[in-house]
Amino acid sequence: MTAARECSREPSKFGSTRSPxxxxxxxxxxxxxxxRCGSEAVGEEADPxxxxxxxxxxxxxxxxxxxxxxxxxxxxxxAAVQSPDCxxxxxxxxxxxxxxxxxxxxxxxxxxxxxxxxxxxxxxxxNVAYGVDLHKPTLAWGLKHNISRLPPRQAARVHQVRQDVxxxxxxxxxxxxxxxxxYFIFKRRRDLLAYFTAxxxxxxxxxxxxxxxxxxxxxxxxxxxKTRLKGFTYVWExxxxxxxxxxxxxxxxxxxxxxxxxxxxxxxxxxxxxxxEIQDALIDAGFARTEVYWEDEDKNGDGNGVxxxxxxxxxxxxxxxxxxxxx
Ligand SMILES: C[S@@+](CC[C@H](N)C(=O)[O-])C[C@H]1O[C@@H](n2cnc3c(N)ncnc32)[C@H](O)[C@@H]1O
Numbered sequence: 487m488t489a490a491r492e493c494s495r496e497p498s499k500f501g502s503t504r505s506p507x508x509x510x511x512x513x514x515x516x517x518x519x520x521x522r523c524g525s526e527a528v529g530e531e532a533d534p535x536x537x538x539x540x541x542x543x544x545x546x547x548x549x550x551x552x553x554x555x556x557x558x559x560x561x562x563x564x565a566a567v568q569s570p571d572c573x574x575x576x577x578x579x580x581x582x583x584x585x586x587x588x589x590x591x592x593x594x595x596x597x598x599x600x601x602x603x604x605x606x607x608x609x610x611x612x613n614v615a616y617g618v619d620l621h622k623p624t625l626a627w628g629l630k631h632n633i634s635r636l637p638p639r640q641a642a643r644v645h646q647v648r649q650d651v652x653x654x655x656x657x658x659x660x661x662x663x664x665x666x667x668x669y670f671i672f673k674r675r676r677d678l679l680a681y682f683t684a685x686x687x688x689x690x691x692x693x694x695x696x697x698x699x700x701x702x703x704x705x706x707x708x709x710x711x712k713t714r715l716k717g718f719t720y721v722w723e724x725x726x727x728x729x730x731x732x733x734x735x736x737x738x739x740x741x742x743x744x745x746x747x748x749x750x751x752x753x754x755x756x757x758x759x760x761x762x763e764i765q766d767a768l769i770d771a772g773f774a775r776t777e778v779y780w781e782d783e784d785k786n787g788d789g790n791g792v793x794x795x796x797x798x799x800x801x802x803x804x805x806x807x808x809x810x811x812x813x
Contacts, residue, residue, distance in 0.1 A: 554742050560624070562751070563752065567720075574602055576808070577694075578609060580696060581694055585692050590612045591616075592663065593616045595663065595669075603616070603617045613643060616656045620648065622648055625646050658693070665697070667699060673756070679770060697811075699761055704804040705804055721740070733756070733758075737751075775811070777809070778799075781805070793808055
C-alpha cells in the first residue's frame with residue numbers, strides 16, 4: 487500500500503492551525519481525547535475569541551452561550567472534544583480511496599450523542615446512519631439535541647440502536663466507525679476480539695472499519711493538560727497507568743471563568759492498546775488487511791491534519807492515528 491493516499495482534514499477552520507490533540511504531541515506532554523481537525527479549541531498562542539462555533543450554533547444557540555458549571559456536560563463535551571464533520575468526511579474519503587465508489591450505510595459504534603451520524607446524513611441524500619450505544623440517557627440526549635435539530639428528511643435517516651456493540655444486529659453497512667478510543671473499554675483481548683469479529687460480520691463485502699487510537703510515552707504518564715476554549719477550559723487528566731497490564735484511568739473536567747468547575751464530568755477506565763495489538767486482533771477477527779493512517783507534520787513538527795497510510799513512523803511522545811480494516 488502506498489503512502490500516497492491522503493486524507494486531508496481541514497485543520498484551520500476555527501483559528502488554530504493544528505488540531506488540539508496534535509498541538510500537544512510534539513512539545514507538550516500528553517495525548518488527549520480531542521478532536522482531530524479544526525475545532526473551536528484554540529492553541530495557547532491563538533486568540534480564543536476568534537472564529538465561530540458551529541457546535542453551539544447547531545445546538546440552537548443564536549449567540550455563544552455563557553458556559554457555567556450548570557451547563558449541560560454533553561454540550562461541553564461536544565464543544566471540547568468532537569469534530570463530527572471532519573470525522574464523517576474522513577471516513578467518506580477513506581472509503582472512496584479504497585473502493586472508488588461512495589459509501590451510503592454508516593454505523594457509528596459507541597455513538598454517544600450520535601453527532602457523527604448526523605454529519606453523515608448531511609453528506610448525501612442517500613446516506614443512512616445507525617448509532618449504537620448502550621446508554622439510554624445519552625441516546626435520548628442525542629435524539630433531542632442533535633437528531634431532532636436536523637431537517638426532517640435527514641433526521642429520518644438517522645437510527646438509534648440501544649445495544650452492546652459486540653452483539654448488535656443492524657443491516658449490513660459499508661462503514662463502521664468507532665471514535666474517541668471508545669473500544670479501549672475492552673480490557674481483555676477476548677472482548678476486543680469479540681467486538682472486532684462482530685464488526686467484521688456486520689460489514690458488506692465492500693466494507694471498511696475505521697477506528698482511532700492514541701499512544702506515545704506521554705500517554706502513560708499521570709498528568710493533567712489544560713486547553714483553553716471559548717468560554718471554558720477543558721482539562722484532560724490521566725490519573726493512573728499500570729505498566730503491568732496497560733490499564734489507564736482518564737477524566738475530563740471543565741473549568742469556568744467564575745472559578746467553578748465540573749470535576750471529572752467524564753471518566754474513562756481503559757486499556758491503552760498499541761497499534762500492533764489492535765491490528766493483530768483485527769486480522770484474528772477475520773479482516774484481510776489493516777492500514778494505519780498517520781498524521782503528517784508541519785515544519786515545526788506539529789500535526790497538520792493530513793493523515794496518510796504509513797508503514798513506518800518516527801516514535802513520538804504523543805500521537806493519534808486511524809486504523810482502517812479491510813474485510
Ligand atoms: C467515549 S464515549 C464516545 C462518544 C462518541 N463516540 C465520541 O466520539 O466522542 C463512549 C460511549 O460508548 C458507550 N459504550 C460503552 N460500552 C459500550 C458497549 N459495550 N456497547 C455499546 N456502547 C458502549 C458509552 O455509553 C458511551 O456513550
